[in-house]
Amino acid sequence: MSNYVLLFLGVIYMCSKSFEFEKITRLEFVILPIYSLIMFFITMNWSIFNLFLLMTLLVLSIFIGKYQSSRVEFEKIGAYDDYQRPVILIKKTNLIS
Secondary structure: OHHHHHHHHHHHHHHOOOOOOEEOOHHHHHHHHHHHHHHHHHHOOOOHHHHHHHHHHHHHHHHHHHHHHOOEEEEEEEEEOOOOOEEEEEEEOOOOO
16 A cells, blocks of 8 residues: 555656756656666566566557657756756646647
8 A cells, every 4th residue: 555655646746847847857867767667677477467468558658658758848048067967947748738
């Protein structure tokens, strides 16, 4: 049950700033995908049914990802971070309109 609560809180965190420009953080861009991949390999029950389900969900997630990223807006503000990388803001626009 606690896993579902954590998942729910994670979804709320990711969706909380969907309609305003925000700075891309290393947490969201690098660490969360790597952590998710590690947790997948640790917890995956390797059976034929689960591999079929994995392939089905992989194809579905590719289409969802392409649709969500089709309306993303980027803004380069001209500032640089501590490592002299340009600061880029991202805004996930409304997918309903």
